[in-house]
Amino acid sequence: MKNVTDRFLEYAKVDTQSQDDMENVPSTEKQRNLAEILVKELTEMGAENVRFSDHCYVYATIPSNSKKKLPSVGFVAHMDTSNALSGKDVKPRIIKNYDGGEIVLNKEQNIRMDANAYPILSLSKGKDLIVTDGTTLLGADDKAGVAEIMTMAETLLTHPEIEHGTIQIGFTPDEEVGRGVDFFDVEGFGADFAYTIDGGELGEIEYENFNAAAGKVQIQGVSIHPGSAKNKMVNALLLAMEFQSMLPVNENPMYTENYEGFYMLNALEGTVDSARAVYIIRDHDKAQFEAKKVRFLKIGDYLNEKYGAGTFKVEVKDSYYNMKEKVEPHMHLIDNAKRAMEQVGVTPVVVPIRGGTDGARLSYMGLPCPNLCAGGNNFHGRYEYVPIQSMEKIVEILLKIVEIYAEGDNSK
Known part of the structure; x- marks a missing residue:
């Protein structure tokens, strides 16, 4: 044996x-x-x-x-x-x-x-x-x-x-x-x-355990030669950083413990022309979990108003409860x-x-x-x-x- x-x-x-x-x-x-x-x-x-x-x-x-x-x-x-x-x-x-x-x-x-x-x-x-x-x-x-x-x-x-x-x-x-x-x-x-x-x-x-969701952010930028970029270039990588900056700083895994939930940027890839960010969203409390998902989607809505419809495509999909x-x-x-x-x-x-x-x-x-x-x-x-x-x-x-x-x- x-x-x-x-x-x-x-x-x-x-x-x-x-x-x-x-x-x-x-x-x-x-x-x-x-x-x-x-x-x-x-x-x-x-x-x-x-x-x-x-x-x-x-x-x-x-x-x-x-x-x-x-x-x-x-x-x-x-x-x-x-x-x-x-x-x-x-x-x-x-x-x-x-x-x-x-x-x-x-x-x-x-x-x-x-x-x-x-x-x-x-x-x-x-x-x-x-x-x-x-x-x-x-x-x-x-x-x-x-x-x-x-x-x-x-x-x-x-x-x-x-x-x-x-x-x-x-x-x-x-x-x-x-x-x-x-x-x-x-x-x-x-x-x-x-x-x-x-x-x-x-x-x-x-x-x-956590209630869990996966968040995906697809960003469409505008690439142009930097020498003639004024008022034309839309840098998708910088927009991805802006999206991240609008999430609560203290709701990051490195600052949370016990029953505290978080947003975690799990992957980021892209170029000036387009970028993709992948998140996980977690919270033990069902109401706070739902609120986190709403905030995540609303950030996308706000940035689309700022940069133009279709710049951000934001999706949230529940994983488990x-x-x-x-x-x-x-x-x-x-x-x-x-x-x-x-x-x-x-x-x-x-x-x-x-x-x-x-x-x-x-x-x-x-x-x-x-x-x-x-x-x-x-x-x-x-x-x-x-x-x-x-x-x-x-x-x-x-x-x-x-x-x-x-x-x-x-x-x-």
Whole structure:
């Protein structure tokens, strides 16, 4: 039986980066490489109804071994990794018994990480950390979650003495580009409720997330030789900067925390003739979320009045919503997760997600699905890491959740 560390190290080396603005799901064919590995492993370990959909979703079932009528519990993680930094040729390595000091990720390129810049590192003193070589992301978001679910699954299948109801397993593509459940078969999945394993620090439980929208601004300028540009040139790049300047300065991710929402300029490209800006818009509060979208559109209207109709084309499209209202009627999910953590010696901390997960959309598709920690930190960048002991403890938490639901009458 593979341990969770061996699984993670294997999965981390498979390039599964998803890609924005692609019509197909999966957005990149290379995500199928990890899916095929998972299908093979699930089949070999004895899971039932293992299937791999055309859209790169992996599903499997661990049948109930209990005589009691128990709910069917699902566990979900995503296979893709962020395209914020390369996920190709990932070279994970283990730092044994981290001493709390500076970590040299890459001596040649002088890439270093320490607790002064990343205070959360201090919580991992004495633990064994898996880190990158500083040239790629690690992929703990969410391959740590994948490895933890797979290790839980094999543990249940090789230890029939652990009583459990039906367990459903699902792995999704394209979560990082907001399309992770576009083709998720909720009915075929067959779970009464589920957990995504896609959070951060050990102990986190999340059932509140941002309401989210994508904003796109297309700007048409007028290009002309600068020598004869007076009263003729309309520089689309400068107009993009003007649009950005009209958004509230303090509603920028670098100035927000907890429940505070933001506008984030995610990409900007163009020339004097035309430019394109891509934004994400976020807020936990539904009313403030709607107000942010209205402001975004009104800026476009104002600038079109200033520079002429058609200069700005502004679009806003909702991505997902706060799962809170869908999870609150099923608070046993949160209560039992807390109980499981406490029973394995982990202090549970309920925190809002400053982002989103597949579980947010699944909750609105009829599958209540809060999010649990996967154990990693500094996601989407070269300083990403995950403590081995955290992954091991999360496997214990998942097994304990299964046991708690097997006791019966824990889903009310």
